[in-house]
Amino acid sequence: MIITKAKPIEEILPFLEGKERIFLVGCNVCAAKMKTGGEPEVLALFDYLTGLDYNVIGWAVPTAACSVRSYESLVEKNEKLKEADCVLVMACGSGTSVIASILDLPVTGTNDTLSLGGQIGSSAINHLCSLCGDCNIGDYSGICPNACCPKSQINGPCGGSKNGMCEVSKTSECVWYIIEKRMKTVQTLPILNKIKPPKDHFV
Ligand code: SF4
Numbered sequence: 501m502i503i504t505k506a507k508p509i510e511e512i513l514p515f516l517e518g519k520e521r522i523f524l525v526g527c528n529v530c531a532a533k534m535k536t537g538g539e540p541e542v543l544a545l546f547d548y549l550t551g552l553d554y555n556v557i558g559w560a561v562p563t564a565a566c567s568v569r570s571y572e573s574l575v576e577k578n579e580k581l582k583e584a585d586c587v588l589v590m591a592c593g594s595g596t597s598v599i600a601s602i603l604d605l606p607v608t609g610t611n612d613t614l615s616l617g618g619q620i621g622s623s624a625i626n627h628l629c630s631l632c633g634d635c636n637i638g639d640y641s642g643i644c645p646n647a648c649c650p651k652s653q654i655n656g657p658c659g660g661s662k663n664g665m666c667e668v669s670k671t672s673e674c675v676w677y678i679i680e681k682r683m684k685t686v687q688t689l690p691i692l693n694k695i696k697p698p699k700d701h702f703v
């Protein structure tokens with residue numbers, strides 16, 4: 501799941517200067533789960549902007565903003581899109597980019613895209629994978645230090661951890677403390693004896 505957070509409205513309003521017909525596009529997957537672009541959030545932004553006298557002519561929430569069939573498939577959801585002179589996309593950067601690429605209109609996103617994370621129950625988890633292109637998460641029994649450690653230490657802890665806590669992100673446990681605990685539990689600790697080569701981020 502892509503982790504997003506809504507931008508402050510002050511960051512979005514300058515984009516709307518001089519625009520006469522605004523259309524909103526949400527996303528019914530990650531942004532809906534993050535409550536940054538599902539139908540309730542789209543309707544809330546619709547009401548907010550309308551209350552400020554902006555002319556919001558319509559909205560649509562495709563299944564996934566990052567995976568749409570075509571311009572026509574978006575118009576099928578709401579014909580008003582044809583009349584828009586700008587579009588606000590309430591999704592991650594990837595969703596905004598996909599929508600922009602099928603529209604000959606000014607487009608911007610209303611969210612900041614933070615990381616590739618996940619969700620367990622109702623809790624969102626940030627920074628589970630940094631899309632390094634050279635995955636060896638199995639070497640750590642399923643917890644990625646490349647993504648979860650602020651220094652991306654892939655061959656063991658940096659030495660700054662105190663009482664199991666990270667020296668950089670002081671409110672988080674050191675990921676190497678978590679990895680060691682997990683590998684002891686699942687009896688895979690010997691894998692750590694192998695030194696991992698530098699990652700090839702160009703793969
Ligand atoms: S090694 Fe980590 S950052 Fe790289 S692809 Fe795998 S999970 Fe993602």
Ligand code: SF4
Nearest residue numbers: 649658666667674675
């Ligand atoms: S304390 Fe642990 S998680 Fe924090 S930077 Fe060092 S190795 Fe990474």
